[in-house]
Amino acid sequence: MSDLEDRIRAALNDPRREIPVWPDPMPRIRRVARRQTLKLVLTSAIVAVVAVIGVAAFVKSLPAAGNGSPGLSGGPSPKATRPATSGVDGLPAVGAPGYPAAIYPPAVRPRPAGAGAVTACPAPIGLVRPPSSARATAIALIDLWETGDRAAALRAADRAIWPVIALRTYRAPKPRPTTEPILYAGPLKAAHRNFGVPNPSAWISSSCGAATAERSYLVVTGSQNEPALQGDWVFADRAGHLLLYFRY
């Protein structure tokens, strides 16, 4: 190996291999240094801009602080709509695949007259009176809420209640649906309650507007003898899709 090493040394120190020295090297070196500095500054600027845009996008996607309903639009008007929960907790954004904006428009902020009873309202856009066949569909959706997975629950609900779904823990689907008796299934406005249990019709009317209340469907589950344990499920029909939007 020493012979090889000697040959390598001889080749590397070959006196014939010399490069002519630059006559005036400093201007050349200063030019290179300026170019390197410029490149560094540009790269830093680009990185800074990208970082600022990323932070701004992240902050924008966070729920607005100071109101009870994160990211809701200013009122029940369909014009004043903003994504209620897009990008938050992994909830699909408005217009995301599988969630067309016509069926799942952004929720709207409830009116102050509701006094906090309802945290978000369905956008009035596209709401129709539920058909007489809504009972079976509504009961099936309640079963889905109880036994299905998160994606199924989202598809069966309006964005007004999506934040609640986001907070729920969905494990493996339960083997059987609810066996609670159905005490009432019909138009919200037609429901009459006894035993001092609050009537959600008044809440919906004052919070989301009379028009939304007129187009809402109510299912009451539980025991007739235990009004405090009864469950109220309020649905809206948007373009033929029955969607749960309030639960009490």
Added chain:
Amino acid sequence: MTTCGGLSAVIVGVVGKSLVLVASEDQFAEFVAGALPRLLRFGYVLTGDVASAEDLVQTALGRSLRAWRLRRIDDPQAFVKRVMVNSYATWYRSHLRWEVVIPEPLNSLTHENHAERIDERDVVWRALSKLPSRQRAVIVLRYYEDLSEHDIADVMGISVGTVKSQSARALRRLADVLAPIEVTRRGD
């Protein structure tokens, strides 16, 4: 003006309790004037190509000038060579060399007989140009700069074990490349 580590430096200010010493750009120019032939030669043995060597030297000197403006460099020649080696190892690693140009020595043009030009050193030089950049850098630092394995590891920012393995691979590869040539020559 004060003298520090063989280089004259200018005291430009006081930060906390320590003096900030920054050498002037004129001193960098002096250093370049003295060290440039050696740096160009080092770039040439490192890259095996005149144009690449000049690119490498000016890139390293540009970076060194920027560093020089910010802080005092005790051993500027070692600093520049370190930048050259690491720039070479990273730059050439990311550039696929589709065509390996093996230049003739510049001074060999005076030879009239072609056979005389292809001497032993050129054969080894060609074999060196076939090495991967990292292995070539190790060989150059070992046999041109006469650095120890520990010093090579320090310059390249790698472990001594990696230096040993790269060196062994390079020597084995060179032996493999040069062996058939030896056989052919003996046959002639």
